[in-house]
Amino acid sequence: MSDPLSPVSLRRMNKLIQLSEKEQPVKVVKNPFLPTRLLDVQASCPSGLRLVITETDPDVCKLDASQRQYAALSYCGGSGDAALKQLKTTRNVLQMHLAEVPLEKAPETVADSIRVCRALGLRYLWVDALCILQGDREDWSKESFQMSNIYENSYLTLCVVQGDSCSSGFLRKDHNPPNVRVKFQSKLDGSISGNITLRMLHPPPATLRRCTKGFGKYSRIDDEPGNSDLESASWGKRGWTFQEDQLAPRKVFFGNLMFHVSRGSKLEAADSSTVEHFRFIDTMGSLQQGLKTWYNMIIDYSERVLSFEQDKFPAIAALARHFSERFEGQRYIAGLWESDIHKGLLWTLTSEWKEFDEYQRLVPKEYTAPSWSWARRPLRLDWVLIGDENPKSELIRSCCLGSS
Known part of the structure; x- marks a missing residue:
């Protein structure tokens, strides 16, 4: 199944998505959440693609609750020229994109995701670069706060785990078999x-x-395509994709070898092979278990790469919001939780360095987090107390002071 959009592949993909939906049913509510903006991939304009404001768009407004479904894209934007030249929505082009988005200018990964949505019959798609106003701090602040809702409420998330930039694409494979x-x-x-x-x-x-x-990129000694596709992927090493993977209830992963669909705690591939792929957030039971899960998530997250260290907190803000909504009354303090701060402060570094000066050079010069927070160190972490130990403490006062 080298072509994900062949009739055989599409039948298989649709079947797996339906099975995934049975295991993770879509929540039908009176007023389902929709992102502020979405791409209409079946628009009547020449390119068949335009941006819509969901609150006021007439086609969206007339849909009933069960029809208000959208897909979300999770991918590596890349760095350098590919990211800079990526088609974006800004204040200057917003009105143009509300009329029509030039599909021929979209990077290959975005264009491929549009093709997938059309093939699956999904009309609306959320892509960060086109649905958030780029370069607008106010809009970014507002929309990034909604990130947990965007992925949690998506009908399907398309995870592009092959390639390392938005120009890589994932449908047209030029690879010749060995x-x-x-x-x-x-x-x-x-x-x-x-x-x-x-x-x-x-x-x-x-x-x-x-x-x-x-x-040559593969390192796992395992016969399952799912392990090969995910273990070798840049997508799985990026900081921003961590919360997207955790929050999305149904996912299709497009790998170098084949596609895979999430089913509970596993991925099932086009060839019916399966691999384990659980979500940390599904292991949260009691508050005590939730805190333990939080530390395990941060350990995993600390191994990932961010283009900008200032994104250390924003890239997990949706997970923090999910945690605080699940466990009411928990106060979030610089990557830790007030009720468990005495254990949260006992983080340790597992990365190695030869000299202290070498370690100091790794610490970002710009302010990213308080010195006592794990987020201040761009290195792999662990916690001294992460088991069932439950020492007591009382927090007298906490505050963050800006650096001069």
Whole structure:
């Protein structure tokens, strides 16, 4: 199933999405949440694509609650020219995009996600670069606060786990299967000789991918395509994609080998193979268990990469909001929780460095977090007390003072 949009692939994908929906039913409420803006991928304009303001758009307003579904895109925007040149919505072009978004100018990953939505019959799509006003701090502040709602309430999240920028795309694969040419000569008739080319028709096992030039990025010794696709992906190493993966109830992952659909605590691939892929937030029971889960999430998150260290808190703000809504009365303080601050402060670094000066150079010069917060250190973390120990403490006062 190398083409995700072939009739066979689409039937398989739709079946897996339906099974996923049974396991994670869509919440039908009177006024379902919709992001402020969405892309209408079935618009009547020439490109078939335009931006809509959901609160006032007539087509959106006439939909009943069960029809107000949208997909969200989770991808690596990339750095450098690809990210800078990406098609964006700004104040200056907002009115133009409300009339029509030029599809031919969209980066390949965004264009491919639009093709997927059209093939699946999903009319609306949320893409951060086009649905949040770029360069507008007020709009960014407002929309980033809604990030938990955007992913939690999406009908489907498209996770592009191949490629490392918005220009990579994920539908058109130029990869040629590994092949080897073998010389032969007939033992029955010496005049018969030539070359035989052997080519793989199916994804090779990981042990072979490790020693094949075309698959040099893979490191897992595992036969399952899901592990190969996810373990090697830049997407899984980026800070922003962490909360998107955690919050989205239904996901389709587009990997180098094939697509995979989330089903409970596992991913099921196009070829029916499965791998474990659980969400931390599904392990939150009591407050005590929730706090333990929070620390485990931060340990995982601390291994991920952010283009800007100032995004350390914004990139998990949606998870913090989810936690505070689940456990009412919990006060969030610089990546920790007031009721458990005595344990939260006992973080330790597991990364190694040779000299203290080397460690100091890793600490961002610009202000990112209080010195006592784990977020101040761009290194892998662990906690001294993360088990069932429950020492008591009383917080007298907490405050954050800006640096001069």
